[in-house]
Amino acid sequence: MGRIARSPRKRQALPRRMMMAAAALILGGGGLVAVNFYASASEGDSGGSGSSGHDMAQMRMLSTIDCPDVGNSLSTVPDSAKSRVDRRLADLDTQITDAYTKFADNKDRIQRDPRLADTMVLNPLKRQRTDSIGEIADATGQPDLNDKGLAACTMRAADVQASNDQGGNQVDAQGNGQNAADNVTASGPARSDFVDIRSVRPNVAAPQPGRGASTGTFTSDCGRNQNGKRNPDNVIVAPGVSNGAHHMHDYVGNQATDAFSSDADLARGNTSCRNQGDKSTYYWPVVRVLNQGNDTDARADGGGKDKNVGKIQTPVQATIQLAGSPVSKVTAMPRFLRIITGDAKAFTNGNANANASWSCTGFENRQLKDKYPLCPQGSKVVRTFKFQSCWDGRNTDSANHRTHVAFADKRGACPAGFKAIPQLVQRIVYDVPAKAGAFAVDSFPEQLHKPVTDHGDFIDVFSDQLMGKAVNCINTGRSCA
Structure with missing residues (x-):
């Protein structure tokens, strides 16, 4: 009996499902990673089943880093500690900025293996934030800051494209x-x-x-x-x-x-x-x-x-x-x-x-x-x-x-x-x-x-x-x- 050819449509469904699963991977750092995945239009079908290139375009997401705002958790800061606290809060902002840059610079690798977001971005960021938050807690006399889970950050998806006309195109004011x-x-x-x-x-x-x-x-x-x-x-x-x-x-x-x-x-x-x-x-x-x-x-x-x-x-x-x-x-x-x-x-x-x-x-x-x-x-x-x-x-x-x-x-x-x-x-x-x-x-x-x-x-x-x-x-x- 001759060998039965497999449908190319069936072969391509698995990578797409794997990418979707990877995009929803729960990492050890406690964060849901929704990575910036870009499936090519060739993975879509022209027939009635599967996702079209346009559907995949609609599923494209930007991702970003979501960290608790430590400044909003401060109740009082002694005058003697103000400059120290201000500098540590600024350090927290810089740490997020640097972590986001690392994510953006490595997005292709993270798209292929979302677990890298944890090892490359989230875990190092958490260690930095733990140290800075500990210093703020000591300076302000608010040791409970260390117990509020403020150090751990997650990665989140930006909103998907929306508000399109019937052809899938956005329309400007003109x-x-x-x-x-x-x-x-x-x-x-x-x-x-x-x-x-x-x-x-x-x-x-x-x-x-x-x-x-x-x-x-x-x-x-x-x-x-x-x-x-x-x-x-x-x-x-x-x-x-x-x-x-x-x-x-x-x-x-x-x-x-x-x-x-x-x-x-x-x-x-x-x-x-x-x-x-x-x-x-x-x-x-x-x-x-x-x-x-x-x-x-x-x-x-x-x-x-x-x-x-x-x-x-x-x-x-x-x-x-x-x-x-x-x-x-x-x-x-x-x-x-x-x-x-x-x-x-x-x-x-x-x-x-x-x-x-x-x-x-x-x-x-x-x-x-x-x-x-x-x-x-x-x-x-x-x-x-x-x-x-x-x-x-x-x-x-x-x-x-x-x-x-x-x-x-x-x-x-x-x-x-x-x-x-x-x-x-x-x-x-x-x-x-x-x-x-x-x-x-x-x-x-x-x-x-x-x-x-x-x-x-x-x-x-x-x-x-x-x-x-x-x-x-x-x-x-x-x-x-």
């Missing part, structure tokens, strides 16, 4: 189709991170001012960073640490701001603000246009070395305004108050502290937190940061840089024990291409440039006289500048 299988960059964002703003329903609701409301505003004209003051530092979260942010920041206002700036340095610094009484520091991650070449930081910290590539965009407009409370008068901010709004690690931390929003001019009653907007012709991209407007009345900062301030509730009232202060609102406008994958905000590399990671930072360096004027304007319902 109706231009794009192949959904294309990756924008190796470290994000995905095309599914973009949405046509016209498909978003209006979702902005503001509380109505009551009888005791403070309805005025104070606007500070500080430019739009035309002079290009940028660095990858974060003097609030990582003081004294160069490249503490691992992404590039735009600065307006105080021109003396970097990782090593003291309050005295800021008080003496020059300002880009028209009113010289405002020496405050305002900063946010830069926006870059992708796939049109790189900027001058392509091989520098915060730039290409931290997976932030593309041309940095100077905003076409940046508005800084202090607003009032719908239920009460406001009190002056304390000088050198520090506020962070949003969460630079929201992709892995979750959305609890995500707060920045994205929209388009002419559509600002539609705000997005976890998507970039694709704007129709004649409309521009808008980022909005609405900062916390309640202060504990005592502290200018806190161990996790959050608990000394709070958001008002839906009615506009502050939590018990907190005072209403002027709310900082920043509106930043960009002229960028209206195509999925055309632009992205800088981020920590493992955050994959997701829009939900957007955030803003502020240090109040108003003079007492100017802050008094701003509060008076707000409380008496006037618009001042």
Whole structure:
């Protein structure tokens, strides 16, 4: 009897199943690895059974490292330990960045053998984090930090491609189709991170001012960073640490701001603000246009070395305004108050502290937190940061840089024990291409440039006289500048 030929379709099913099984392998380090596997289109079938090349394209995933945020677990830090703790927290960020780079540089090997993710990436990272967390626990007198499972990281999959038209192609705001299988960059964002703003329903609701409301505003004209003051530092979260942010920041206002700036340095610094009484520091991650070449930081910290590539965009407009409370008068901010709004690690931390929003001019009653907007012709991209407007009345900062301030509730009232202060609102406008994958905000590399990671930072360096004027304007319902 002649030898029966086997179907090539049957031979190819096994490798595909093996790849799927490998992608869901539970490793000894306790993490589910969802690796970045790329099955070729030839593994698909043209018939009714099996996966087509398009189906496999839909299953392609980016992967990243997911680590617990140790900073959010800190309740108190003694003043004597602050610099030591800040440096160890910065070390943790650097360790994740280095581990992500190792993963990205070896993704082909890890795709073939997902167990390598454990030995090459997760286990060494856990050892480093255990040492750093132990030092933080000793410095803060919080030994329970060692028992919270904060050292172990996992690897997780980014979202799969979604929101396609019937042909499997994404459509930009001008109706231009794009192949959904294309990756924008190796470290994000995905095309599914973009949405046509016209498909978003209006979702902005503001509380109505009551009888005791403070309805005025104070606007500070500080430019739009035309002079290009940028660095990858974060003097609030990582003081004294160069490249503490691992992404590039735009600065307006105080021109003396970097990782090593003291309050005295800021008080003496020059300002880009028209009113010289405002020496405050305002900063946010830069926006870059992708796939049109790189900027001058392509091989520098915060730039290409931290997976932030593309041309940095100077905003076409940046508005800084202090607003009032719908239920009460406001009190002056304390000088050198520090506020962070949003969460630079929201992709892995979750959305609890995500707060920045994205929209388009002419559509600002539609705000997005976890998507970039694709704007129709004649409309521009808008980022909005609405900062916390309640202060504990005592502290200018806190161990996790959050608990000394709070958001008002839906009615506009502050939590018990907190005072209403002027709310900082920043509106930043960009002229960028209206195509999925055309632009992205800088981020920590493992955050994959997701829009939900957007955030803003502020240090109040108003003079007492100017802050008094701003509060008076707000409380008496006037618009001042």
